[in-house]
Amino acid sequence: MYQIACPHCGPRAQTEFTYDRTVDSVVDPAADAATAMQALYTRANPMGLDEEIWRHTYGCRAWMVLTRHRVTHVIEAVKAIGPEALP
């Protein structure tokens, strides 16, 4: 277990957050069937860094993108997304 630095609330316990999916698995509504299937049903699942969408479910409820290592669990970056990230 570790802390995740929420872009809105600062560092909070990981138990406040839930993982949703990887960035590359978001299905583009305009994609053809094969591309959509690839996004929906496959993952790179690397033994290294991947970009993951997490949510501060039990906090501010905002979505964010974590660049996180799947073996060491080191979080290299946290990026706010959604309307909150707009200037």
Next chain:
Amino acid sequence: MKTPYSAFSLLRGALNGQKHWEPAWRDPEPRASYDVIIIGGGGHGLAAAYYLAKVHGIRNVAVLEKSWIGGGNVGRNTTLVRSNYRLPQLHNFFEFGLKLWHGLSDELNYNVMFSPRGAMFLGHNDGDMIKLAERGDAMRCDGIDAELLSPKQIAKIEPLLDLSRDARFPIDGALIQWRAGTARHDAVAWGYARAADALGVDIIQKCEVTGFVRDGNRITGVETTRGRILADRTGICVAGHSGHVAGLAGLRLPIESQTLQALVTEGVKPMVQSVVMSQSLHCYISQSDKGGIVMGGDPDNWPSYARRGQPTITEGAIAQAVSIMPALSRLRMLRTWSGVTDMSFDGAPIIGTTPIDGLYLNAGWCYGGFKATPASGWTYAHTLATGKPHELNAPFSLERFMTGATIDETAVGPMPNHR
């Protein structure tokens, strides 16, 4: 021919100081090429190698293991063996496996300590009981044993369960499969390894696959830390590391790796007779032959290859177990451990061909691979030997995600972290 494990062999050894025993399997140098290479010396890989040699007569086989056999998920599970699934594709497959489990010690000449002590799913409300009855009916339609129990019947089997009406999770009944039970995890890996080795299979440990040898759209061998090894057919069988190994061949799989934890308490006198599981909660409880209470719960619902889990998940499983069986609160925890599970996108395994010629896949076991060991090995051997799936594993193809024929027992959809 290996010296068989028998009372007669033991007696014969008594006359010569037990000096006639040989190592259970050889430690061979890898050859330049094989008919079949199986990547991964876990239970499923060793079982597949054994059935390739035994059933299909293909003995020029190597099992490549990056560390030591039995050190991965076959040594990290909670050893439950059952076939009580609702969907026919799943219960027919696991039932085939359960039948093999019942004869496995004789088949391998190795005591896998299979103990069919009964496994029950608890129901905590009317909805649970309707679903359990439906599951039991579906199983019985295919000739698989299932019996619905009342709380009074449960009390006779598991008197330590809290069956009072003011319990935190009242127990309304259960569905028991009497032929289900537990087995000894190490013995399964070692038994298959010894039996496969006796038939000529090379078990090569400390040999990590680092890449594939490719000729157009065909895999013709593997690059390893012990050199290049060629093969007509190569089978991936690496559980939690499926995504990584398939990635070396340029494949993306419907698999995400997560951590699954388990724990065991100090050994005590017999107090849990059967395997007690609750699917409405997420905990399962059984007692090992050494007396320790073995428990597990949910996976940590986020991707990881670290083999260390979040303590809050274990805490949740323990809290649930203590609430349904309060006497467990008096026990001390001996140790916890975790493994990397290959969570598939419909909760069912994948055994079959891949879009690449000469490359086969056995993966996606989620948190339930141990019970499948004999069936998985048997059907994977069939697929590797003939190039085609057996009717038992035909539904578990990689293409099913594209065609929409997913086998989703829990109806969660393509979200392994919600499973």
